[in-house]
Amino acid sequence: MSERIRNAAQIVPSARQVAWQELEFYSFIHFGVNTFTDKEWGLGDEDPAIFNPREFSAKQWVDVCKSAGMKGLILTCKHHDGFCLWPSAYTEYSVKNSTWRGGNGDLVKEVADACREGGLAFGVYLSPWDRHDQRYGSSLYNDYLKNQLRELLTHYGDIFCVWFDGACGEGPNGLKQIYDWDGYYEVIRELQPGAVISVCGPDVRWCGNEAGHTRDSEWSVVPAELQDCEKIQEESQHVDDGEFSKRTNSRDENLGSREAIQGKDKLTWYPAEVNTSIRPGWFYHASEDDKVRNLEELLDIYYKSVGGNSTFLLNLPPDQRGLIHENDAKRMAELGQKIKSTFQHNLAANANASATEALDENHDANRILDGDKNTYWCPKEGTEHAVIEIDLIAEQAFDRIVLKEHIQSGQRIEKLRMEYLHNGSWEQFSECTIVGYKRILKFPAITARHIRLTIEQSRWCPTISTLEVYLSSH
Incomplete structure (x- = not known):
């Protein structure tokens, strides 16, 4: 094993990146003057008076997010049109010159307060x-934007995320801005050190498309040059021709494999977020009320993102009333119920595990079953292959397995297979490449008492903190 691979195995996330990853699934809320003009990208010349969501309820937004099992909400406090929701x-x-609340409202405050009351993390x-x-x-x-950041990061409590895109078009004078990214980051780190800076930022990486496309092997340890990718205007958003949100970029399909990191000067922990909208557009359009993504499609993205070492940022655009539309709300409740019913009863909760090798008794195989995210199994340093057998105590039918690495120790596993004991011989029922923070394996239901996990490839030495077994409700 090369020194480079050993070093890659020991790159770890920051505390803020771990906290963000543990949110797993959260919402984007696109809301503003575009909601009232039926546009996706406003021109900046819209009359503030048109902004008047008469039935606005931040609590309804939070309730819808919670019904889906989401743990956070990111609000478009200012979109490309420049209109500010505070x-x-x-x-x-801004809202002070709108009709809403007689010009005395602060929508950011109402949403931040509702999130805090409802137990959701709040991002901007x-x-x-x-x-x-x-x-x-x-x-x-640049001074103006930093001042706005200071307002958002000091008046609204804890912020879990500051989300930037790299859109850089012309302003009202026909000029383009040279963004002071480093200056923006300094303000954020000073005022909200616990907040991740996403996409055009050093903490969270854009998955590369807005279509919900995911990679089969999503590495969190990647070449550090990727941190500048979205800040380069040509790599980022162009005026939306309706096709951009559907594109996926296959050249970015392999970012963190041994081949991909070979010859790269510097590697960093830069995990992926999958962002897409529940509708074709990002802002609300009544013409899209019958185009809400179906349950199967959303579940598929959930399994591939949250279950594929990414997070899932799903956009829910409120309508002109200031409410998330009934069709979207209904779909979110269905999604949340399906996820909850699938993962509520861990069949491995009382199981026993044994491994071919363990570092010491604090890292023995039963650590993967103890429900404690801070404990984990690992073999001796330098051992790249290992086998763990799990005894479920009784025959069980199951069709989902959840695996987690102890990412605070790095991302190590490159390939594994799962087998079950059937009539005295081991038969494979699933396999995967990376695990990372979380991997959800889906397969046709099998019935077995004994399961075997074989790590075929890893970097330096693997870790596993969690193995859970479930039967989905069909």
């Missing part, structure tokens, strides 16, 4: 591109 002291183009999206502000295209604009 009464910013640095611009007049702030568009660096601004098609309204006259300062755009000058150094004054």
